[in-house]
Each structure stands twice: as C-alpha cells, then as structure tokens.
Amino acid sequence: MDLMEYKAKELFGEYGIPLQKGFLAGKQEELIRGLDPMEQVPAGMRYPVVLKAQVPVGGRGKAGGIRFASDREEAQKQGEAVFGMTIKGHPVKRILVLEKANFTREMYLAVTLDRGGRCPEILFCSEGGVDIEETARTKPESILRTPVDPRIGIREYNARYLSDKAGLTGEMGKEFKGVLSRLYEVFCAYDCMLAEINPLVVTAEGHLLAADGKITVDDNALKRQEAILTYRDEQEEDPQIRKARHYGFLYIPCEPDGTVAVMSNGSGMIMSCIDLITKAGMQVGAALDLGGGATADRIAQAVELMLAETRTQALLISIFGGITRCDEVAAGIRKALAKAPERRTQLVVRIEGTRKEAGMEILSSLAGRVRTADSILEGV
Incomplete structure (x- = not known):
C-alpha cells in the first residue's frame, strides 16, 4: 500500500526526520x-x-x-x-x-527490501529529485547499495560509507547518519517495503531536509498497523476497491476508458490476460483477483462486483481450477447472472482443472449470455 506524501511526512516527523x-x-x-x-x-x-x-x-x-x-x-x-x-x-x-525549500543540493535516500538478499537495503544517489528507476537503467553506477543486517540495524560504517561517497563531512555527516537511522526506524516500525526521501536536500543554511517522501507498506502487515489502517479508511478510494476488500478480493482499477474487465485467480494469470487484451487493441478497465478456494457464493459476489461497472462491455473470466473447483465457478456465474438479467455484458469464460466437465455443463445452460473458450487466446 502506497502512502501519499502528507502521510509519509507525518510518519517521518514522528521519528524526527527534518521537514519543511x-x-x-x-x-x-x-x-x-x-x-x-x-x-x-x-x-x-x-x-x-x-x-x-x-x-x-x-x-x-x-x-x-x-x-x-x-x-x-x-x-x-x-x-x-x-x-x-x-x-x-x-x-x-x-x-x-x-x-519552499531553499537548497543548494539534492540527493536520493531510501531503505527498501532486497528480496534476493533477504534483508533491508539502503539505496543512495548523489542526484536527487530524479526518477530512480530511470537512473538505475541509464546510470546504474550512480546508485550505491548497502545491505543492512536486520539483527543489528544501521551501524556507524553504513552511514560513514555513504556520507563519504557524497562528500558530506563534519556536522553534515552526523546529520546524515541521524536521517538514515531514523528512516530505517520508520521502515521497520511500519512494515515498509520502501521508505524513500526524494529529494533529500542540503539547505542554504547547511542542514538536511526531507523535501519529499514516499512510503510503501506491506499489505500483508496491515492488520497490525492500526495507524495505517485508519489512514486507508479515511481515503476517498474507489468504492469498488472497498467492496472487493470486504469480500476478500483484490480489485485493480486499470485504464479509465477501458471497456473490458478481467477476473482470474492469481496475479500471473491476470497479467497474462491484460497483456493479451492490450495487444489485441482493447483496453482493460479493471481486474479482480479471486485468490484461492473460492466457493460458488464468492464467485457470484465477484461477478456481481465486476458487472456493476457500467462501462464494462465484456468480462473475461479465466480460472485454473485447483483448490477453486470449476463447477463452483460455473455455479457462481449462473447465480450472479440470475440476479442481473438486464445486464447485457458479454461474458467469456475459460475454465481448466478440477471438475471442468461439470462446470462446462452448467455453462452450456447459459449459452445466451456466456461464451466459453478453451484457452485465454481464444477468449480474447
């Protein structure tokens, strides 16, 4: 979950990171x-x-x-x-x-999660206010990366190495260590995937200041982050997202002008569907990830949610039936369509896996409103 700048800075301020x-x-x-x-x-x-x-x-x-x-x-x-x-x-x-910050220099500083190294990692660049992903692509040598042992945290040598590379000496070097240590504290305290200051500026008076900030919190840790949950609930986010979360689904808004919706069980399958639809010259308006083990009732809730999108002209449902049985998927689709007889959205369904034959038999009874496909390519 990404926090807006004002909330990121609020958390920075709680830990003593200097702000405007x-x-x-x-x-x-x-x-x-x-x-x-x-x-x-x-x-x-x-x-x-x-x-x-x-x-x-x-x-x-x-x-x-x-x-x-x-x-x-x-x-x-x-x-x-x-x-x-x-x-x-x-x-x-x-x-x-x-x-407005009166500064003489901009830098980039972040703590992120290095999945490969299985530890936090400090990212530092002597150029701030930049798209760090673009910088990593065009000038990878300008980004310094330092792993952090989570059992120990930030040590003197972590900060000294980076401040020396940046030419921050004396009192400025001490300030840098303080900012880095506090940023790492924020990263740990709020279960962050990313805690970023971009830019970290040197003011005309010779002090450091976090001029902008970004925080990404691990969605799986939200249940123990009450302050972040309160913030999330205060946001005027898409009502479809709130409704999907209530049912335990992941709803992803895509293109504002998209007329095709996608429903599947697994992020990889969803991305494949979106790629193929886009390649075919269409736009995806929204996608929904069911997760695993969905029953007919949950499938019905998901289909109803997607059909509620008035701009949706077609809904592609692609399910691999492992824990989620194909006959439960088909029964859920039938139940949802029975509640929305006036909606003429075209449904294209591809199911594969456990109890596929039983599922296809149910779908055949919905031939007027549902088209079946043997593959995602055929469905698109």
Missing part, C-alpha cells in the same frame, strides 16, 4: 485559514510556499499539481486551481502547503 514547515488543507476554506497570519499553523511559515496536490499517483508536477506562490493572494488563487484538478483520474481533495 507546512499544513494539510482538505478544502479551499482550510487553505485560506491556514494562510492567515493570525491563525497560521504552524506559526512562522514564510513565503514563498509550494502547494502540492495529494493524489495516489505520480506525475503531479507534469500535470500542474505542484505550484508555487510568493504571497497569500497568489497562494489562494493557486490553491483554488489545484483543488479543481483531476490527475490521472483522481480528483484533488487535499493540498499540502509547505515553505
């Missing part, structure tokens, strides 16, 4: 009130300020979702414009207002 002064506004009135010198929170914020749209996608800057203002009047005007934006299908409902 700022506040979060959920509507224009809150933004205006926060900019009032008499009510300003935090006190002493200075212009110029930066207004950053809070949306769960990247590319805010290119979309015009990050703006600067040199005084209160301009900030109010820019805030009104940003609140009226939709970025990659996400309406802007929150703006983070911050003092």
Whole structure:
C-alpha cells in the first residue's frame, strides 16, 4: 500500500526526520485559514510556499499539481486551481502547503527490501529529485547499495560509507547518519517495503531536509498497523476497491476508458490476460483477483462486483481450477447472472482443472449470455 506524501511526512516527523514547515488543507476554506497570519499553523511559515496536490499517483508536477506562490493572494488563487484538478483520474481533495525549500543540493535516500538478499537495503544517489528507476537503467553506477543486517540495524560504517561517497563531512555527516537511522526506524516500525526521501536536500543554511517522501507498506502487515489502517479508511478510494476488500478480493482499477474487465485467480494469470487484451487493441478497465478456494457464493459476489461497472462491455473470466473447483465457478456465474438479467455484458469464460466437465455443463445452460473458450487466446 502506497502512502501519499502528507502521510509519509507525518510518519517521518514522528521519528524526527527534518521537514519543511507546512499544513494539510482538505478544502479551499482550510487553505485560506491556514494562510492567515493570525491563525497560521504552524506559526512562522514564510513565503514563498509550494502547494502540492495529494493524489495516489505520480506525475503531479507534469500535470500542474505542484505550484508555487510568493504571497497569500497568489497562494489562494493557486490553491483554488489545484483543488479543481483531476490527475490521472483522481480528483484533488487535499493540498499540502509547505515553505519552499531553499537548497543548494539534492540527493536520493531510501531503505527498501532486497528480496534476493533477504534483508533491508539502503539505496543512495548523489542526484536527487530524479526518477530512480530511470537512473538505475541509464546510470546504474550512480546508485550505491548497502545491505543492512536486520539483527543489528544501521551501524556507524553504513552511514560513514555513504556520507563519504557524497562528500558530506563534519556536522553534515552526523546529520546524515541521524536521517538514515531514523528512516530505517520508520521502515521497520511500519512494515515498509520502501521508505524513500526524494529529494533529500542540503539547505542554504547547511542542514538536511526531507523535501519529499514516499512510503510503501506491506499489505500483508496491515492488520497490525492500526495507524495505517485508519489512514486507508479515511481515503476517498474507489468504492469498488472497498467492496472487493470486504469480500476478500483484490480489485485493480486499470485504464479509465477501458471497456473490458478481467477476473482470474492469481496475479500471473491476470497479467497474462491484460497483456493479451492490450495487444489485441482493447483496453482493460479493471481486474479482480479471486485468490484461492473460492466457493460458488464468492464467485457470484465477484461477478456481481465486476458487472456493476457500467462501462464494462465484456468480462473475461479465466480460472485454473485447483483448490477453486470449476463447477463452483460455473455455479457462481449462473447465480450472479440470475440476479442481473438486464445486464447485457458479454461474458467469456475459460475454465481448466478440477471438475471442468461439470462446470462446462452448467455453462452450456447459459449459452445466451456466456461464451466459453478453451484457452485465454481464444477468449480474447
């Protein structure tokens, strides 16, 4: 689960990572009130300020979702414009207002999970504010990687190695060690897959500052992360996602203009279906992962959920029946269609595995609304 910048910075602040002064506004009135010198929170914020749209996608800057203002009047005007934006299908409902950082240098610092090494790993680049994936592809030698023994944590030599490479000496080197240690604490405390500061800047006064941040939390650990669960529930996310989560499914929104939906049991199968559909010149609007062991009732819930998407003209269901039996899949489809006789969405079903013959017999009775396929390719 990816956290928006304001939440990532909130967690950074709890652990003492240095941040700009700022506040979060959920509507224009809150933004205006926060900019009032008499009510300003935090006190002493200075212009110029930066207004950053809070949306769960990247590319805010290119979309015009990050703006600067040199005084209160301009900030109010820019805030009104940003609140009226939709970025990659996400309406802007929150703006983070911050003092504009006056810096002389940008760097990249992150703690991530090295699956191959089975341990946390520090990533550092002397160039910040960049797409780190693109940098890793074009200039891999510029990224320093340091494994961390989870039994020990950050040691003096971890920080010294990176600060020496970056040319951060004296007090700046000590500050760097503090930021790195606190970032690692955040990574561990919140079961992160990634805790990233990009950019980590050197201010004109000679101090370090986390100018932007990103945190990805392991979905499997959410049950023990009450603060993150509360944050998730506060988000105005897609109601389909909430409904799918309630039933124990994984719902994935895809292309806003997509008219084809995909339902399967397993991420690999879903990705294969999406690739083939896209290659055939169509767009996938949404996908749903059933997981394993789905009964007829759960299949029916999943199909109903996908048919509720009004833009969906076709639904491809591809199931490999191991724990999930093919006759249960077919029975669930029949049950869902019985509840939605008016929907004319074309269903294409491919089932393979346990009790396939019994499942195909049930599907044959739905010939008017369901087409069967022997392979994903045929289904597409």
